[in-house]
Amino acid sequence: MTAQPTDDVAVALRGVRFSYGNGATWALDGVDLTVRAGERVCIVGPNGSGKSTLSRIVAGLAAPDAGTVTVLGERVFDGDAGPDPDAYRRARRGIGAVFQNPEDQLVTTVVEDDVAFGPENLGIAHDDIGRRIAEALQAVDMTESRAADPTVMSGGQQQRIAIAGTMAMHPAMVVFDEPTAMLDGAARAEVMAVLDSLQARGVTIVHITHHADETLRADRVIRMESGRIVSEGRPRRDDAARAASADQPHPPADGGDEPQPDSEPIIAVEHVFFTYPGQTSPVIDDLSLNIARGETVALMGHNGAGKTTLARLLCALERPDDGSITVAGVPVALARGNRSDTVRERRSGAAGTGHVRKPRMASRTQRRALRQHVGYVMQHPERQLFADTVAQDVAYGPRNQGLPEAAVREHVEWALQLLRIGHLADRSPFALSGGQQRLAAIAGVLAC
Structure with missing residues (x-):
């Protein structure tokens, strides 16, 4: 039987403490929190304030070191008796969780199988699972992708599939831990629309976020600092606007110093093409750009636009189909043949016939030299x-x-x-x- 909130209370935490270092420091330090059934609560705060740890406690994915935790009517943790495994199992049947990286929650290469995974593990009857899949995919506007492979979808689509998998379990409460952190603006809007739909259905929502605008539809906003709840109240549009403005980059007061382009750019990309295996359209299509030494450049675009692919090409972690790349004087990739002829062949489709030879890549010695100049920080x-x-x-x-x-x-x-x-x-x-x-x-x- 799936756990349900009692007396209109979905979550009750009293004096909760949690440490990752055996009490040397406290990620949560005396947290008291009540979430009403059907309430939409946003939890905000700086990095390291305890938001994600709190979300794991609420979702039943971690037990605290002290305090009491009651979730969906189940006393799952008592400071004197410790965790109650049976109560945790009952409570988890009514809890869904969605995290930052949707790829980490995909378990199959077929959308409908992925959505079915949760209900199957709950022992739901086969006919009911079929209905739940249809309902969940319709709710996130992914019905037409039922037979598609979620691993090749955009981040926004993957997150909607992850949410559909959670919805198919018919949870009483869903915990969202920064579900839009890795998404562009359009994909963020898609996910927020799904949260609105869940809220309209009466599902309890606990939403961890760094985006001030995402708090505006919440019933209550809770702010954390240093493992403690420091304030809570109704969302205010002026606060969200100020926070959003603070997040925007601002030029230095004196305008800053403009980088002076050298005769040789630090990065040179010339007529680069790149297509992932199994795909017909290039994700990088005849791209050329120069970046001067000392210049700061922002790569922007929707999910799937090729931003990460370009970064990997610059680091020699991918091999272009054609074109030349030079970084800090190191020839990362060097095109073969006449440039104008090669581009013309690409445009005419000759690339798919094997007539275009791939660029010559940097040698081992050159790659070693490249590592002296280039560092790479990934999304995850x-x-x-x-x-x-x-x-x-x-x-x-x-x-x-x-x-x-x-x-x-x-x-x-x-x-x-x-x-x-x-x-x-x-x-x-x-x-x-x-x-x-x-x-x-x-x-x-x-x-x-």
Whole structure:
């Protein structure tokens, strides 16, 4: 039987404390929280404030170290008795969870199979599962993609599939931990429309977000700092507008110094094409650009526009189908043949006949030289973190480049202080918040 809220209370936390370091520091420190059934609550706060940890407690994915937790009428944790496994199992049947990266929640290569995964694990009758799949896909406007492969969809579509899989379980409550963090504006709007639909159905929503505008439809906004709830109240449009403005980049007061282009650009991309295996249309289509030394460039575009692909090409992590790429004087890729003839062949479709030879890639020695100039921070920092502590992780790059230990320590200290995470040096990178993990990953690149 699926757990349901009792007395109109979906979640009740009292004196909850949680530590990733055996009490050395507290990710949650004396949190009291009540969420009413059908309420839409947004939880905001800076990186490391405890938002994601709180979401895991509420979703029944982690037990605290102290306090009491009641979810959907089940006392799942009592400070004296500890966790109640049976109560957790009952409560989880009524809870859905959606996280930042939709790829991590996809379990099959067919949309309808992915949506069916949750209900099947709940032991729902086969005929009922079919109806739930249809209803959930219709609710997220993905009915026509029922037989499609979700692994090749855009981020917004993948997140809608993940939400559909949660909806198919008919949860009483859904916890969203920054579900739009990896999405562009259009995809964010798609996901927020689904949250509106869930709210209209009476589903309890706990939504962790960094986007101020996403709080406007909430019934209540809770702000966290240093593991504690510091304020709560109704969303206010003027607060959201100020926060949104603060998030926008502002030029220096003096206008800043314009980079002076050298005779040779630091990055040169000439007539580059790239198509992923199994696809017919290129994601990079005859792209040319130059970037000057010292210049700061923002790559913008919708999901699937080719931004990440271009970044990987610049780092020699992908091989272009055609064109030339030079980074810091290193020939990452060098086109073969006459440039105008090759572009004409690409445009006429001759590329698919094998008439166009792929560019010559950098040698091993050239790649080693490239690593001295280029660092790469991926979208998902947890995939770059592997050491026992943040300091050890940051030290890996400079140590791998053969720097003496004294220089390694100097580089690590400099990078940690630059990113203002020196206090996290001895912490496990896997016990950090998503924002702190990003800073640790960037520090590891800068330390090189």
